[in-house]
Amino acid sequence: MSAADDRRDASGRQRGAARSQGRTQRSAAAPSRRRRGSDPARTAAYDVLRSVDGSDAYANLVLPPLLRERRISGRDAAxxxxxxxxxxxxxGRYDAIIAQAANREVGTIDAPALDVLRLGVHQLLGxxxxxxxxxxxxxxxAREQLGTGPSQFVNAVLRTVGRASSEEWQDRIAAAAGDDELGRLAVVQSHPLWVVRALREALVGNGRSADEIEALLAADNEAPRVTVVARPGLVDQEQVxxxxxxxxxxGALARTAVVLTGGDPAALPSVRDGRAGVQDEGSQLVALALTEAPLDGPDExxxxxxxxxxxxxxxLAAVAGERGARIVANEVQPHRxxxxxQALRAVPADAVExxxxxxxxxxxxxxxxxxDRVMVDAPCTGLGALRRRPEARWRRTPADLAALSALQRDLLVSALQAVRVGGVVAYVTCSPHLVETQLVVKDALRAAARTGTDVERLDTPAVVRGxxxxxxxxxxxxxxxxxxPHVHGTDAMHLTLLRRTS
Structure with missing residues (x-):
């Protein structure tokens, strides 16, 4: 490729033959006129965004090993x-701001340049x-990763963004949304419009006010604190x-929860050896609810x-070990x-069948x-964990719901067959979407009834309160x-407890 072929215009688009996204491109400028190297922390963040965009990777799986590999720690890692x-x-918010500042649609900006711009806008406004x-x-x-031309474009856009505050920019993009209230919330609170609608419907469907939607969306945009579970019988809360x-x-809700105000959870001895682990407090609470749900007969x-x-x-296995019960853990994917x-490595062998x-x-x-007890933690859209998996909101579409809800229903029907009469099933999703929660339970109970399996709903709120x-x-x-998230400070976990009666 000639030097002319590798030129880029001011928008960040490359002229001539295409180069693969995310590949490092060196500026042809004299060394005295360009940076000697990028800040390692910013480069790591950029590489994460490129992995998320280019290979559908999850940020929470990409970033930690990348930081370890590059020996980025402490404040730089944070x-x-x-x-x-x-x-x-x-x-979503930053794309709307970039579009105004650049006076062009973000879809016309090369993806690597757009990721650099997003990183810059977050530093300026967030x-x-x-x-x-x-x-x-x-x-x-931008100069190191993309070249001189795109870096000039990045410089121009960021200087425009920097002339106004975050609040001023939010007012501008809200005004551009017009009179559509949900459209305004979608762009300002950075959620796809279909997700905003679904979450508002979920609030109402669960007896809450539709007016809570803005608080819920804002909570999704807050970085959650890391929560550790102290697995009973292996380590207690106080030790952690x-x-x-x-x-x-x-923790405020679960007797097993410890909320970290700082530090690396992997540095805790109990986490390193498996007596504790990183787990959202809501996830802990729904698992503990299954262990305390009333059943008839043996509990083994x-x-x-x-x-x-x-x-x-x-x-579950830790609690089972305390009670003399055993657990079978089933997973469809071998790597999972x-x-x-690995998660069960510290649990006594006699508690794991x-x-x-x-x-x-x-x-x-x-x-x-x-x-006697069955947990169905069904695969779902993950709309309840957008604080922890921020890319999920951009990756999921309404089309995902049909396949997922069918799978969820089939799994719950299977669980109702697997449990004995008098035993208890917990249906759990990390999504509040009504299609994945209330409608799945209704469909599964109808399907079970057609096979002669009778089921009663337990008073799940009473169990959780207990x-x-x-x-x-x-x-x-x-x-x-x-x-x-905006009410309980947890992921938006759903729990339905069911007892088989015949």
Whole structure:
């Protein structure tokens, strides 16, 4: 390729033959006129965004090993984490701002240049980075990664963005949305419009006010604190708090939860050896609810139908070990089965009957009436965990719901077959979407009834209140539980407890 072929115009688009996205491109400028190298933290954040865009990777799986590999730690690691995650969360807002500042649609900007711009805008409007540093460092990143032409474009756009505050820019993009209230919320709070509509419907469908939608969307954009689970019988809350050396607080809801105010959870001895693990407090609470749900008859054999990657399975197994029960952990994907085995490494061997790889939809027919307690933590859109997986909001579409809800229904029907009469099933999703929660349960109960399986709904709010460490805001008019980030400070976990009666 000739030097002419590698030129880029001021928009960031390359002239001539295409180069693969994300590939490092060196500026032809004299060394004295360009940066010697990019800031490692910003480069790491950029590489995460390129992986998310280019290979559908998940940021929470890409960033930690990347930081370890490049030996980025301490404040630099925290900076890279906030830069990458914050940019992904607020991508919709920043794209609207970039479009105004550049006076062009973001779809006409090359993806690598757009990612650099997003990183720069987040530093200007979403982080405590001085404007001159945000611009100069991001332009240096653009020069190193993309070349001189795109760096000039990045410089021009960021200087325009820097002339107004975050609040002023939000007013501008809100005004551009016109009188459409949900459209305004979608762009300002950085959620796809279909997600905003679905979440508002979920609020109303769970007895809450539609007016809470803005608070919910805002909570999705807040970086959550890391929560650790102290697995019963292996380590207790107080021990984990002591390990944090002042950087840990007892959770507000789950008796097993420790909320970190700082530090790396992987540095805790109990996390390193598997006696504890990173797990959202809402996820802990719904798992504990299954262990305390009232059942009739023996309580000896439990099943986690969709166990990967193993967080709930490890908590259930720890409680089972305290009671003399055993757990079977089933996972359909072999690599996730290995993650389950890793999560269970500290649990006494006699508490784990088996970690098996198989299709949970057939398990009920293969072993009907074999279990006393069954967890169905069904695959879902993940709309309840947008704080932790910010890219999910941009990756999911309404078309995903049909396939997922059919799978969820089949898994729940299988669980109702697998549980014995008098036993209990917990249906859990990390999504509040009504199609994935209430409608799935209704469909599954109808399908079970056609096979002669009778099921009753348990008073799930009463069970959750009975195990919660403090007061918990729940709707007593419902038999299921829906947690919310803006109300409970957890992921938006759904829980329905069911008992088989015949």
């Amino acid at each position: 900076f890279a984490t906030e830069l990458a995650y914050g940019t992904l969360r607020l991508r 982080m405590r980075v001085p404007a001159h540093a945000a611009v100069s460092e991001t332009v240096g990143l 708090v002591e390990e944090t050396e002042g950087a840990g607080l007892v 054999r439990w099943l986690d139908l969709c166990a990967g990657p193993g967080g709930k399975a490890a908590l 089965s290995r993650l389950v085995e 088996d970690v098996r790889t198989g299709d949970g939809r057939t398990l009920g027919a293969d072993g009907p009436g074999s279990y 195990i919660a460490a403090g007061g918990v805001d729940l709707d007593d008019e419902r038999t299921d539980v829906q947690l919310w």
